[in-house]
Every structure is written in C-alpha cells, then in structure tokens.
C-alpha cells in the first residue's frame with residue numbers, strides 16, 4: 001500500500017490536462033491541495049492501527065493486503081466494513097472522502113463484465129481485461145474516480161434521439177488497437193486528483209444504442225482527455241487553523257476522440273449490460289451514501305448541539321426536538337445501509353426480469369434498503385440546513401473575516417460583542433462560528449447540499465428504483481384480505 005507522499009508524487013507525474021480559470025494547471029495547484037489532503041487521509045487511515053482493520057482488506061486476486069477502496073466485496077462483512085469505513089473517514093475529514101466513487105465503479109464493472117462475457121458465450125474478454133486492470137490498480141494502490149453522468153443534452157430525449165449524438169459518451173470508431181470514444185462526463189468528483197477514471201453508462205439503453213454501452217478505465221491524464229476543474233474550498237485561514245481543511249474538486253471530463261486500448265475496455269456494445277452497469281454503480285454508490293451521509297449527520301448534530309450551547313439555548317424545548325430529528329435522519333440512513341449490507345448477496349434486481357444471481361459471486365447490497373436510505377437522507381438535506389439556520393440565528397451569514405478578528409483596533413471590541421455564553425472562552429466561540437460558517441453558510445457549503453441531494457442520483461431516481469422493484473401488490477392484498485375483499 002502507498003503512503004500519502006507516494007500518492008502525491010504519483011499525481012505530480014501526471015501530464016497537464018487540467019483547466020482552471022482559463023489556465024492549464026498542475027495537480028500541485030494550491031486550490032487542489034485540500035482535495036489531495038482528503039484523498040491522502042485514505043492512505044494514512046490504512047496504516048493507522050486504530051482504523052486499519054476497517055480500511056484494508058485481503059485481495060481476492062492476490063491474497064495481498066490492500067486498501068479497502070480497491071477491493072471487490074466478497075461477503076456481507078465487506079459491505080458492512082465499507083459502510084463503516086466511509087462513515088469513519090468522513091467524520092475525520094469533515095465531509096466526502098472521495099474514494100468511494102472508484103470502489104463503487106469497480107464493483108459494478110466486476111459483475112457486469114463477467115455477465116457480458118457469459119452472455120456472449122465467452123467470445124469477449126471483458127472480465128479478463130477487468131481483472132488484469134484490477135490487479136494493477138490494487139498492486140499500485142491507485143485512486144479511482146467514476147465518470148458516469150453524461151452531459152445529456154435535452155433531458156426528455158434518449159441518447160439516440162439527441163440532436164447532438166455526443167450528448168452521451170459513445171464509441172465513434174473501433175480499431176485494431178482499441179476503441180475511439182467521444183463525449184463529456186460532468187460533475188466528476190475528485191477526477192482531478194485521481195490516478196484512474198472509470199467510465200460507465202448513465203442510463204438504460206435500447207438495442208440501437210449499443211455505441212453508448214461502453215465501460216473502460218483510463219489514466220486521469222490520458223491523451224485526448226481534458227478536465228475542466230471546479231474546486232470547492234473553504235475560505236483561506238491565516239491564524240486559526242481548522243482541525244482538517246476539507247475540500248473537493250469536480251471536473252467536466254471531456255473525451256475528445258480518445259483512443260482506449262482494448263485491454264482497458266470492459267464493455268463495448270451490449271446495450272442490456274450497459275443499462276445494468278448504470279443501475280449497479282448507482283446501487284453501490286447509494287450504499288456508500290449510507291456511510292457518508294450519517295457522518296455528515298454526525299457533524300450537523302455536533303453543530304446544532306454546540307450552536308445551542310454557544311447561544312445559551314440548549315435547555316429550550318425546540319432544541320431537543322431539532323436534535324432528535326437530526327439523529328433520526330442520520331441513524332435511519334445508517335440502519336438502512338446496515339440492512340442493505342446484511343442482506344447483500346451475489347444477486348441483483350433487473351428491471352423486467354426480477355431478482356437473479358448476478359456476477360462472479362461478489363457481493364451486492366440489497367437494493368431496496370440502499371435506495372430507501374439514500375432517498376430519505378437525500379430528501380432531508382435542506383430540512384437539516386433549515387434546522388441549523390433556525391438554531392444559529394444570523395451569525396454565520398455576517399461573521400467578521402479573520403483579518404478583522406485579529407485587527408488590533410477591533411479585537412477587544414469584536415471579542416466583547418461576539419461573546420455569548422460566558423462559560424465558553426470567546427476564542428473557542430470564534431473558532432466555532434468560523435467552522436459553522438464554512439459548513440453551513442459558504443459557497444463550498446452550498447455545493448455540498450447539491451451533492452447531498454443529487455450525488456448517486458437525484459431522489460426521483462431512487463423513487464423509481466424503489467417502486468419498480470418493491471412488491472406493492474402483496475401490500476394491496478394485505479388490505480384486501482383485512483377488508484374482506486376478493487384477492488385476484
């Protein structure tokens with residue numbers, strides 16, 4: 001396994017294909033440092049005796065000890081550990097830990113490449129390609145990002161009905177040495193600081209949309225790949241350092257006629273498997289959300305509880321109600337993920353087919369529970385913010401800048417007027433309000449809320465997943481029986 005320093009050294013060897021504010025930048029740009037530190041924390045955790053059991057696994061390919069973010073889940077215990085690792089690391093860094101997109105994508109592709117080869121009666125070698133790539137990925141302890149979301153053009157039109165056929169990434173040419181792909185994947189988190197980008201389809205596809213059914217992996221700086229990067233960082237600090245300086249960076253990843261060698265192609269043309277790959281990545285990712293969202297819930301609860309203390313209102317009745325609500329959302333999200341892990345099997349619900357054994361025996365979380373947890377917690381994001389806003393009052397919106405807090409003319413006056421609870425030193429109150437502002441009332445804070453609602457799919461997508469596979473008929477029959485009605 002690599003150290004954080006080795007990861008950074010690897011990043012700095014990548015070619016300059018990142019565009020930011022009109023310039024080409026290196027991966028050592030100062031606005032990417034918080035993102036690098038977040039991913040760096042996943043390397044440190046794998047070597048930390050306190051948490052290494054959660055953060056490492058034994059490779060089913062080589063028997064080597066590997067970072068859990070590179071692992072294919074072999075049993076329900078692996079699913080539980082991924083969920084708990086995600087919660088623990090998000091608590092440590094203060095928000096998204098970034099490496100789950102890669103592990104979720106590789107687990108989806110592992111199963112889909114196997115099934116596609118089986119469907120093709122062994123005429124394709126997708127799974128062999130994938131396992132070879134996976135061994136390289138695990139041995140070198142690489143960081144993967146997942147590029148699923150396409151530009152998508154007109155929302156109500158399918159890929160094949162778009163005016164611009166490149167609105168969804170597609171294969172434009174098949175050559176002897178590889179495939180040529182064109183398109184743009186948007187909002188790709190941490191792609192700028194990842195070693196590898198795993199690409200897979202966004203949606204269900206029809207037989208004439210085989211060119212869109214493509215999955216592959218390329219290095220982050222692969223020839224023809226351009227990334228337009230948007231970092232989300234907190235306001236810079238000079239004097240009052242945070243416990244962890246969290247940040248993220250999302251990219252528009254443009255594939256400008258990119259040649260992908262055949263050995264890195266894991267699916268190419270099988271439209272049903274393309275749709276299943278989209279669904280399966282979303283499922284693994286919604287399961288990861290049952291780890292990260294409860295961690296964000298832990299931070300929201302800490303903020304709500306501390307802000308009540310700082311404001312001296314902790315004994316007020318409405319505070320108890322709000323704290324109970326925050327705990328309920330986070331813990332129900334966790335419980336749903338826990339159940340999804342416990343009920344995990346090498347099985348998948350396939351729309352129009354039903355539940356069937358899927359993949360080479362690796363474990364897939366239960367889809368109903370992964371989806372209901374994600375739906376509940378994603379839909380609660382702005383309600384949680386409303387609770388924080390009600391408890392905080394207006395302070396986070398107008399809190400003075402750090403330079404003013406330390407200005408010698410102003411410091412005694414600001415200390416005097418910022419102080420609320422006499423039992424908490426004013427310096428502690430200042431640090432608290434600065435962090436509260438970062439988290440709940442900043443540009444980066446606003447981005448997290450969008451990520452909380454849409455990451456892993458908008459709530460409507462979970463509602464479709466839930467209602468399309470839940471046995472609603474049997475519930476109608478319960479009522480019919482109780483009501484004395486005829487059951488068909």
Ligand SMILES: Cc1cc2nc3c(=O)[nH]c(=O)nc-3n(C[C@H](O)[C@H](O)[C@H](O)COP(=O)(O)OP(=O)(O)OC[C@H]3O[C@@H](n4cnc5c(N)ncnc54)[C@H](O)[C@@H]3O)c2cc1C
Nearest residue numbers: 146147148149155156187188189450451454456457458460
């Ligand atoms: C901060 C952030 C990080 C992300 N990270 C990643 C990542 O790492 N990798 C990745 O692949 N993706 C990532 N995503 C993308 C995320 O999965 C998408 O935002 C989500 O799936 C919604 O897609 P969209 O943004 O294109 O929304 P849109 O599809 O534009 O949705 C906008 C509205 O249109 C509606 N709509 C869309 N299509 C239809 C339709 N056919 N019929 C009816 N209504 C429709 C939607 O319900 C919604 O109300 C990230 C998103 C965010 C915000």
